[in-house]
Amino acid sequence: MNRTPPRRASSSAAGAVAPVAPLSRDSQLAAEIKALVVGGERDAARDRYGDLVAHQQRRAVRIAYQYLRDAHDADEAVQDAFIKVFVHITSYREDLPFEVWFTRILVNACLDLRKSRSRRLRWTVPMSSGNDTAPTDPAAPEQTPEQRLVSRERADEITAAVESLPDRQRTVFSLCHLAEQTTAEVSKALGLSEATVRVHLFRAVRKLRRLLEHEP
């Protein structure tokens, strides 16, 4: 997933959100679903909503998984978020990008789940301390076993470094970098000022550099 910077334009530091040029396809779709629900055509709205879910689902599980670090919890949070979005689709503002609105709902679902999980862990003993996901190998298949081992170790190192970030920094970093949100969008999603978002982002990247950059 190599990207070439710059990926997107940030809003001005004053906090005013620059008018976003044409709305995304998903935003238009969300507006269409809202119109159907308002018009009483709930079944048709639900059919269209299936398309919206399919478009946003992969991005949603990546964000939720990065945030919760547990596949079952991420699954639950994403489902909750999609259901809430449909239930409250009439409160969607068509002049705003759907992705921002949806991300905010998803992040709130993740926050709720983390709270309930911490409550649960206070009273129960987890059956296993390990993660429930299969080990991933981001390395290319044509790598030699040695190269794969090095890639695996590097991936573990990166995962540990990201997990060591404080919650707020990790959330901001995940949303800005992995979910490709602007600082203005993240500030809206998290209810923080844009300046605070930038501070958290800078701190997160500095810490990651300190942990992961090995000077030759």
Place this chain on the structure above:
Amino acid sequence: MTQPHLSDDRLIEVCLLEAPSVAEQQHLGSCARCDARRARLQGLLDDVSVTAVAEADAAFPQERLTRQQARILAHLQHEGRPARVIAFPAGHPHEPMASRTRPSTRWIAAAAVAGLVIGVIAGRFGHDFPLLRRPGSAPVVVSRSAEAPELRAAGGTVTLREVSAAISDEEFLSQIEIAIDGPSTAALQPLDDLTPRAWEAR
């Protein structure tokens, strides 16, 4: 005027948030050190992205996403609709009750009722005539005193002497203590030690 080196924070912004200005772009083109810093940071961020995406995608393969989508849509199918009311099983008011029971069943019920009535009457009768009571059922302790001459009277009627059943609590507890201290209970002591006390089980 030459463009100064880019600060760390500015490099982060350039890599993550916004495009470099024209002057910064020119500087990056001419300053190998800043360009190397930018490339290193960009490489690190790309590594983090690749790792995070690979982890999430491994945890959520396509079939899991498909199942998740189906669950979401199934949930929404019932959303906003009133709950289904299950009808109470309809009765048969016109069906006579008598036809449901067979004559033999009725005879059994009548016999049971008759037995109950007889039992109640017999119990009442026995209560009113103490001589009919069985000795074991008496609520008093009955003892045969060796000194009682009546017992030795051959052919005579055996009379039973009633003793007071009312022993005091003190006597009762002391009898228990004596029984516990006896040699026959020593074998039970290990079991007693193993048994938790009520005040320990709090």
